[in-house]
Amino acid sequence: xxxxxxxxxxxxxxxxxxxxxxxxxxxxxxxxxxxxxxxxxxxxxxxxxxxxxxxxxxxxxxxxxxxxxxxxxxxxxxxxxxxxxxxxxxxxxxxxxxxxxxxxxxxxxxxxxxxxxxxxxxxxxxxxxxxxxxxxxxxxxxxxxxxxxxxxxxxx
Amino acid sequence: xxxxxxxxxxxxxxxxxxxxxxxxxxxxxxxxxxxxxxxxxxxxxxxxxxxxxxxxxxxxxxxxxxxxxxxxxxxxxxxxxxxxxxxxxxxxxxxxxxxxxxxxxxxxxxxxxxxxxxxxxxxxxxxxxxxxxxxxxxxxxxxxxxxxxxxxxxxxxxxxxxxxxxxxxxxxxxxxxxxxxxxxxxxxxxxxxxxxxxxxxxxxxxxxxxxxxxxxxxxxxxxxxxxxxxxxxxxxxxxxxxxxxxxxxxxxxxxxxxxxxxxxxxxxxxxxxxxxxxxxxxxxxxxxxxxxxxxxxxxxxxxxxxxxxxxxxxxxxxxxxxxxxxxxxxxxxxxxxxxxxxxxxxxxxxxxxxxxxxxxxxxxxxxxxxxxxxxxxxxxxxxxxxxxxxxxxxxxxxxxxxxxxxxxxxxxxxxxxxxxxxxxxxxxxxxxxxxxxxxxxxxxxxxxxxxxxxxxxxxxxxxxxxxxxxxxxxxxxxxxxxxxxxxxxxxxxxxxxxxxxxxxxxxxx
Numbered sequence: 001x002x003x004x005x006x007x008x009x010x011x012x013x014x015x016x017x018x019x020x021x022x023x024x025x026x027x028x029x030x031x032x033x034x035x036x037x038x039x040x041x042x043x044x045x046x047x048x049x050x051x052x053x054x055x056x057x058x059x060x061x062x063x064x065x066x067x068x069x070x071x072x073x074x075x076x077x078x079x080x081x082x083x084x085x086x087x088x089x090x091x092x093x094x095x096x097x098x099x100x101x102x103x104x105x106x107x108x109x110x111x112x113x114x115x116x117x118x119x120x121x122x123x124x125x126x127x128x129x130x131x132x133x134x135x136x137x138x139x140x141x142x143x144x145x146x147x148x149x150x151x152x153x154x155x156x
Numbered sequence: 157x158x159x160x161x162x163x164x165x166x167x168x169x170x171x172x173x174x175x176x177x178x179x180x181x182x183x184x185x186x187x188x189x190x191x192x193x194x195x196x197x198x199x200x201x202x203x204x205x206x207x208x209x210x211x212x213x214x215x216x217x218x219x220x221x222x223x224x225x226x227x228x229x230x231x232x233x234x235x236x237x238x239x240x241x242x243x244x245x246x247x248x249x250x251x252x253x254x255x256x257x258x259x260x261x262x263x264x265x266x267x268x269x270x271x272x273x274x275x276x277x278x279x280x281x282x283x284x285x286x287x288x289x290x291x292x293x294x295x296x297x298x299x300x301x302x303x304x305x306x307x308x309x310x311x312x313x314x315x316x317x318x319x320x321x322x323x324x325x326x327x328x329x330x331x332x333x334x335x336x337x338x339x340x341x342x343x344x345x346x347x348x349x350x351x352x353x354x355x356x357x358x359x360x361x362x363x364x365x366x367x368x369x370x371x372x373x374x375x376x377x378x379x380x381x382x383x384x385x386x387x388x389x390x391x392x393x394x395x396x397x398x399x400x401x402x403x404x405x406x407x408x409x410x411x412x413x414x415x416x417x418x419x420x421x422x423x424x425x426x427x428x429x430x431x432x433x434x435x436x437x438x439x440x441x442x443x444x445x446x447x448x449x450x451x452x453x454x455x456x457x458x459x460x461x462x463x464x465x466x467x468x469x470x471x472x473x474x475x476x477x478x479x480x481x482x483x484x485x486x487x488x489x490x491x492x493x494x495x496x497x498x499x500x501x502x503x504x505x506x507x508x509x510x511x512x513x514x515x516x517x518x519x520x521x522x523x524x525x526x527x528x529x530x531x532x533x534x535x536x537x538x539x540x541x542x543x544x545x546x547x548x549x550x551x552x553x554x555x556x557x558x559x560x561x562x563x564x565x566x567x568x569x570x571x572x573x574x575x576x577x578x579x580x581x582x583x584x585x586x587x588x589x590x591x592x593x594x595x596x597x598x599x600x601x602x603x604x605x606x607x608x609x610x611x612x613x614x615x616x617x618x619x620x621x622x623x624x625x626x627x628x629x630x631x632x633x634x635x636x637x638x639x640x641x642x643x644x645x646x647x648x649x650x651x652x653x654x655x656x657x658x659x660x661x662x663x664x665x
Contacts, residue, residue: 078655089613091606093651097658098602123479124602124623 001072001083007113008071008134012064014109020056024049073132075146080120082130094130096150098122104140116140120147162300164229166237169222170290172267177218179263227286229297231304234274236284248274248284250305254451255435256298260291261444270294274301306433335436335506336429336495343427346497347420348413349465355419359412363404424496431509436476436494450492452510454478456600456626457633459491460503460515460593467591472503476510479625490626511581513595519574519585525615526573526637530566532611538562575635577646579653582622584635594632600624601654606647608640618643622650 027048036045066086074081080099082092103119110116116137120130135143220240228235234248255275264270272294274284289297338346425442436450457477466472474495495503507513538558545554568588576583584594602625608618618640622633635646 079651088607088609091647093604095654122602123625130603
């Protein structure tokens with residue numbers, strides 16, 4: 001069982017901050033435009049963004065650490081095995097012969113920490129996007145090459 | 157025998173295509189009319205504008221497209237040439253054509269033409285679309301492609317058809333291996349027991365349009381709310397209101413029942429399932445006849461469906477879910493009905509023609525703790541309903557009525573859930589109102605997931621999800637709420653079975 005690169009915690013922290021800010025703006029707009037129109041709304045304007053800020057702060061501090069702690073992957077003999085999740089735990093198996101192709105992708109935040117994401121595509125409809133985040137770029141390439149060897153063009 | 161008779165060379169579409177396309181294009185012409193009408197100027201120039209629009213854009217477009225479009229079918233490939241300014245030539249290799257679908261909508265039927273679609277296994281975009289050719293041609297194209305694929309020439313029959321159509325028709329029918337068909341009476345019976353919620357909703361909507369409901373009911377509601385709604389409710393005659401509601405509901409039900417029968421007859425009239433080498437062919441329909449093909453190689457999942465009424469009458473429906481022609485493109489997955497309505501024994505018989513499956517009498521049950529989880533879930537979902545009840549009747553005791561209903565629903569859900577893991581397939585059963593028994597071949601597994609939410613873990617439960625290339629509806633292939641240990645076991649077991657199956661295949665190859 002392998003863990004992700006610890007730097008991924010910082011990436012996730014930035015994601016959580018971004019998400020918190022987004023929802024704060026959203027609730028602020030909601031507060032001004034809709035909630036304040038309700039005749040007997042018991043809270044002051046700006047209350048719901050504060051609630052969002054509080055929840056956001058807690059999750060931003062706690063979640064990245066927990067997420068990292070519970071994220072594992074393993075290259076077994078015949079299949080790729082992923083185990084992750086804090087509140088909802090998900091174990092996934094993708095047999096190598098089912099992998100159609102593998103992408104390495106990197107967004108701006110990940111580039112800051114020199115991390116990459118491995119996106120594994122199968123023909124499946126639901127779990128079509130198995131993603132291993134937070135891998136050092138060279139390692140992601142190594143994994144991609146390793147997995148590519150197994151990938152067979154298999155008819156559905 | 158010469159191969160010449162088996163080819164079609166640079167043939168144009170049927171001339172009625174022009175008329176068809178013109179009629180189809182008319183709604184587009186209606187768009188400018190709407191704009192003009194809304195702007196308020198309803199002078200005579202409106203009509204001039206429309207005719208100009210039609211004359212300058214639509215008609216030449218249709219004409220040019222028609223005259224610059226032809227198709228060629230040889231023993232190796234289908235070539236479709238199109239384009240006026242930028243020419244396009246699409247070559248489709250005969251071997252790669254998976255599927256020749258012939259469809260007719262109402263207009264097609266009137267003009268006795270048909271639309272032919274060639275579907276390939278490769279890229280989702282390389283599809284040939286011949287809209288429209290004459291019915292005779294559509295059959296011929298299908299026949300030619302089929303013959304080339306089978307590598308045997310049926311030149312005599314084809315040549316024969318030019319001289320004497322009827323005799324050939326008969327021989328073709330004799331060749332067809334019909335494994336299931338429905339009479340008109342069957343179709344009516346099927347429509348009578350379907351009770352589709354969508355039809356119910358639609359008929360309720362239509363009913364509300366025709367009934368004497370005040371269209372400005374929102375304004376009225378506001379008035380009632382302003383004037384103290386409790387007094388308003390008290391002064392109403394409860395008995396007559398209930399009578400009204402009951403009568404309305406019954407009327408809607410009756411209407412939806414009849415509508416469903418009519419729609420079903422329209423869709424499934426003369427339904428026929430024909431078995432052919434490697435695929436099943438369906439044909440159905442009254443006003444718009446549909447022909448479809450289910451390539452058995454691409455079959456991912458078989459689903460037996462029923463509702464409480466059909467179960468009582470021992471009638472079931474079989475859907476076959478196939479992977480998309482686009483390979484990795486999940487959106488192309490589709491579900492086709494192989495049997496709309498048949499006795500369970502007959503359904504089993506036909507399933508066994510496709511694949512050796514023994515549907516167990518008794519399924520392994522999910523964890524009884526799932527009842528507890530369902531109760532909590534339903535309680536949460538019924539909060540808005542409960543609030544509404546509380547405010548209308550002004551008493552807490554009414555809420556107690558909800559409890560047995562929720563408990564019973566949760567129990568029923570548990571009772572109707574089950575699964576069965578075999579060496580070469582998994583069978584999952586779920587649902588009371590819409591029961592589904594899904595049969596998933598082990599070799600079609602793409603990925604396997606085991607999921608347990610926070611609430612599930614508190615009860616020691618987990619869900620095993622099996623993903624194939626054609627999971628058309630969300631949870632069909634999920635074993636929901638089983639003990640975590642059992643789930644882990646099944647999760648690993650399924651993977652082992654899949655890998656074993658793959659390795660077996662390798663040895664044979």
